[in-house]
Amino acid sequence: NAGVMQNPRHLVRRRGQEARLRCSPMKGHSHVYWYRQLPEEGLKFMVYLQKENIIDESGMPKERFSAEFPKEGPSILRIQQVVRGDSAAYFCASSPPGTGGNYEQYFGPGTRLTVT
Amino acid sequence: QQPVQSPQAVILREGEDAVINCSSSKALYSVHWYRQKHGEAPVFLMILLKGGEQKGHEKISASFNEKKQQSSLYLTASQLSYSGTYFCGTDTNAGKSTFGDGTTLTVKP
Numbered sequence A: 001n002a003g004v005m006q007n008p009r010h011l012v013r014r015r016g017q018e019a020r021l022r023c024s025p026m027k028g029h030s031h032v033y034w035y036r037q038l039p040e041e042g043l044k045f046m047v048y049l050q051k052e053n054i055i056d057e058s059g060m061p062k063e064r065f066s067a068e069f070p071k072e073g074p075s076i077l078r079i080q081q082v083v084r085g086d087s088a089a090y091f092c093a094s095s096p097p098g099t100g101g102n103y104e105q106y107f108g109p110g111t112r113l114t115v116t
Numbered sequence B: 001q002q003p004v005q006s007p008q009a010v011i012l013r014e015g016e017d018a019v020i021n022c023s024s025s026k027a028l029y030s031v032h033w034y035r036q037k038h039g040e041a042p043v044f045l046m047i048l049l050k051g052g053e054q055k056g057h058e059k060i061s062a063s064f065n066e067k068k069q070q071s072s073l074y075l076t077a078s079q080l081s082y083s084g085t086y087f088c089g090t091d092t093n094a095g096k097s098t099f100g101d102g103t104t105l106t107v108k109p
Helices: none
Strands: A005-007 A010-013 A019-024 A031-037 A043-050 A053-056 A065-068 A075-079 A088-095 A111-115 B004-006 B009-013 B018-023 B030-036 B043-049 B054-056 B060-065 B070-075 B084-091 B097-099 B103-108
Touching: A005 A088, A010 A019, A019 A088, A019 A111, A031 A075, A043 A065, A043 A075, A043 B097, A075 A088, B004 B084, B009 B018, B018 B084, B018 B103, B030 B060, B030 B070, B043 B060, B043 B070, B070 B084
Parallel strands: A010 A111, B009 B103
Antiparallel strands: A005 A019, A019 A075, A031 A043, A031 A088, A043 A053, A065 A075, A088 A111, B004 B018, B018 B070, B030 B043, B030 B084, B043 B054, B060 B070, B084 B097, B084 B103
């Protein structure tokens, strides 16, 4: 059973470009979470999605950031007009169907975004 | 509001025990524990649910005091492989987990 997959693993963008981060949850999982982690810091919640629905996006910056989890295909975290402060590791996690809080989350390997 | 973890860092010798604490100011539905090694993804260790149900690692134990909104992770007879940063994640039954800032554990030979 393949784990959570994220790509790309490393992404370099210049200021003002767009970054697209992809996450394929574990087979059978319908809940996806995105987190941001700065070096030597904790995981900061960004958004919680189920198929075709954004359940909680309280951790997402109001501008430039968006997320989706379509019926078919991976979840996408999109950052428009990136700035240096967006440089971080972005982790995706998934959990099985049911109440999100009942289940453990399985993390992908992360995408390390560097903005130059 | 994110949970508070203590201590921030622990240094142990192999075979020693450690306790990591996680406190929240909000009523909790569940507490999750994860370990992250440098440059890697967090790995699930244990989940504790309101009402006493637990699921997780055989060699690691944890407690969840619902009234005090606290959880503790117990690492006994520590091994070198236990080194890493431990995060607790708390859930108020909204599905979203909020993580603490982590406790860095270093186990020395």
